[in-house]
Amino acid sequence: MNLYDQGLLDTAAGFAAALVLGLLFGFWLERAGFGSSRKLTSIFYFRDWAVLKVMFSAMAVAAIGLQLLAAMGVVEPLQLYVPDTVIGAQAVGGVVFGLGFVIGGFCPGTAAVGLGSGRIDALVFLVGAGIGSMAFAAAAPAISPLRGLGASGRSGVPELLGIDPMTGAIGLLVVALLAFVMAHAVEARMRRIPETTES
Amino acid sequence: MNTDRPFWNPYLAGAGLGLTLLLSYVVLGTGLGASGAIARLAAASTHTVASEAVENNAVTGAFYEGGSPLRSYLVAMFVGTLAGGLLSAVSAGRAAIAIERGPRASVVARLGAAVVGGVLAGFGARLSLGCTSGLALSGGAMLQVGSFVFVGATFAAAFAAAPFLKRLWR
Numbered sequence: 001m002n003l004y005d006q007g008l009l010d011t012a013a014g015f016a017a018a019l020v021l022g023l024l025f026g027f028w029l030e031r032a033g034f035g036s037s038r039k040l041t042s043i044f045y046f047r048d049w050a051v052l053k054v055m056f057s058a059m060a061v062a063a064i065g066l067q068l069l070a071a072m073g074v075v076e077p078l079q080l081y082v083p084d085t086v087i088g089a090q091a092v093g094g095v096v097f098g099l100g101f102v103i104g105g106f107c108p109g110t111a112a113v114g115l116g117s118g119r120i121d122a123l124v125f126l127v128g129a130g131i132g133s134m135a136f137a138a139a140a141p142a143i144s145p146l147r148g149l150g151a152s153g154r155s156g157v158p159e160l161l162g163i164d165p166m167t168g169a170i171g172l173l174v175v176a177l178l179a180f181v182m183a184h185a186v187e188a189r190m191r192r193i194p195e196t197t198e199s
Numbered sequence: 200m201n202t203d204r205p206f207w208n209p210y211l212a213g214a215g216l217g218l219t220l221l222l223s224y225v226v227l228g229t230g231l232g233a234s235g236a237i238a239r240l241a242a243a244s245t246h247t248v249a250s251e252a253v254e255n256n257a258v259t260g261a262f263y264e265g266g267s268p269l270r271s272y273l274v275a276m277f278v279g280t281l282a283g284g285l286l287s288a289v290s291a292g293r294a295a296i297a298i299e300r301g302p303r304a305s306v307v308a309r310l311g312a313a314v315v316g317g318v319l320a321g322f323g324a325r326l327s328l329g330c331t332s333g334l335a336l337s338g339g340a341m342l343q344v345g346s347f348v349f350v351g352a353t354f355a356a357a358f359a360a361a362p363f364l365k366r367l368w369r
Contacts, residue, residue: 002224002225002226002227002228003227003228003272004227004228004229005228006228009227009228009229009271009272010265010270010271014227014272014275015272015275017226017227017272018227018272018273018275018276019276019278019279020279021219021222021223021226021227021231021276021279022231022275022277022278022279022280022281022282022283023280023282023283023286024215024219024222024279024283025216025276025279025280025283025332026279026280026281026282026283026284026285026286026287027215027283027284027286027287028212028215028216028219028283029216029280029283030283030284030287030288030291030293031206031207031212031215031287032206032207032209032213032216033206033207035284035287035288035293036299037299037300037368038299038300038301038368041361041368042368044357044358044368045361045365045368050206050209053209053210053213054209054210054212054213054216055213055331055336057209057210057213057214057216057217058213058214058216058217058220058336058340059217059336059339059340060217061213061214061216061218061221062218062220062221062224062340063339063340063341063342065217065221066221066224066340066341069225074225075224075225077341079228080224080228080229080341081228081229081230082230082337082338082341082343083328083333083334083337083338083343083345083346084328084345085343085344085345085346085348086327086328086345087344087345087348089326089328090326090327090328090334090345090348090349091348091349091352092326092352093322093323093324093325093326093328093352094323094327094348094349094350094351094352094353094356095323095352095353095355095356096319096320096322096323096356097319097320097323097324097327097330097331097349097352097353097356098323098352098353098354098355098356098357099316099319099323099356099357099360100315100317100318100319100320100321100322100323101316101320101331101353101357102316102356102357102360102361102364103312103315103316103319103360103364103367104312104313104314104315104316104317104319104320105299105312105313105316105367105368106313106316106317106320107233107320107330107331108233108237108320108321108330108331108332109231109233109280109330109331109332110331111317112233112277112280112281113280113281113283113284113287113288114284114299115281115284116280116282116284116285116286116287116288116294117284117285117288117293117294117295118288118294118295118297119298119299120296120297120298120310121298121299121300121309121310121313122313124310124313124314124317125313125314125316125320126237126317127314128315128316128317128320128321129237129241129317129318129320129321129324130237130238130240130241130244130317130321131241131314131317131318131321132317132318132319132320132322132323132324132325133234133237133238133241133321133322133324133325134241134242134245134259135318135321135322136258136321136322136325137238137242137256137257137258137325138256140256140257140258143326146326147326152344152345154343155343155344156341156342156343156344157342157343157344157347158342160344165342168342172342195369
C-alpha cells in the first residue's frame with residue numbers, strides 16, 4: 001500500500017510527503033556539490049567523476065533496497081509507478097537532454113539545487129527548461145511517431161535477460177563498482193595532466 | 200586543484216540519495232522527479248497569457264484534469280528540492296548570488312548557454328518521459344530498459360559535445 005497505488009499522490013498527504021522527500025533529495029544533491037554547474041560538467045572533461053559516483057551508488061543502493069523490501073513483503077513492485085520504456089523516444093530524447101546538460105550545466109533537479117544555492121545561471125536554465133517543455137507541448141502533434149517510437153510499456157532488464165530481479169540488482173551493483181574503479185583510475189591519470197587554457 | 204574539499208564524499212551522498220529514493224518508493228509508491236514540475240510551472244505561467252491554447256493542447260491540457268497544473272505532488276517535491284538545496288548551501292556556507300562559469304567565459308555567453316541548454320533539456324526530458332531524476336535514477340533503480348537507454352544516450356551526447364564547449368567551463 002502506498003499513496004500512488006491508492007490514488008492519493010495529489011492530496012495533502014502526498015504533498016506533505018513529497019515536500020519532505022524533496023527536501024532530502026535537494027540536501028543530498030547539494031552536499032554532493034551538484035548545485036555547481038562547473039562541478040557537474042567536469043565529468044565531461046574526465047576530471048571529476050562525482051556525477052557517476054553519486055548517481056550509480058544511489059541507483060544501486062535503491063535497487064538492492066527495493067528487492068530486499070520486496071522479498072520482505074514491504075513493497076509490491078507491481079504497485080509502484082515506473083516510467084514506461086519508449087526506446088526510440090528515450091534514445092533521441094536522451095541525446096537532446098545530454099546536449100542540454102553539457103551546454104546548460106545542469107539537469108532539472110540539480111538546477112533547482114543551484115537556484116537554492118543562489119546561482120543565477122541555474123534560474124536561467126530553469127526558465128529555458130520551461131520554454132523547452134512548452135516547445136515540446138506545441139510540437140507534440142507533429143512528432144507523434146517519434147513520441148511512440150519503440151514503445152514497450154513497463155520493461156525491466158531482468159525480464160529481458162530472464163534473470164530474477166535480485167540478481168539484476170546485484171548485477172547493477174557490480175557494474176557500478178567496476179565503473180567506480182575506472183573513474184578513480186581516470187581521475188588519478190588526469191591529476192597528472194595540467195589543465196590547458198587554450199581551446 | 201581539488202574542488203571536492205568542501206563537498207561530502209560522493210558515495211556517502213549517493214547512499215543518502217539512494218535511501219531517500221527508497222523511502223519515496225515506499226511512501227509515495229513512485230520515485231523522485233524534477234522535470235514534470237518544471238513543465239507544470241511553465242504551463243501555469245503560459246496559461247496567464249494564453250489560457251485556451253494551454254488547455255486545448257494535448258500535453259498541457261492533461262495538467263488541467265486535476266484543476267490546476269500546480270496541484271501535483273511533483274510541484275511540492277520541486278519546492279522541497281529547491282528548499283533542501285538552499286538549506287544545505289546555507290549551512291555549508293556555499294550559498295551566494297553568483298553566475299558560475301569557466302574562467303574564460305563571459306557572463307553573456309554563460310547565460311545564453313544556460314537558456315539554450317535549458318530549452319534542450321526541457322524538450323528532451325518531455326520527449327523521454329522524464330529526466331535524470333525520474334527516468335534515469337528512479338527508473339534505473341527499478342532496472343527499467345528505457346532508463347538505461349536514456350542514461351547511455353545522455354552521457355554519449357554530453358561527452359561528444361564537451362570538447363566544443365571547453366571555453367564555457369574550463
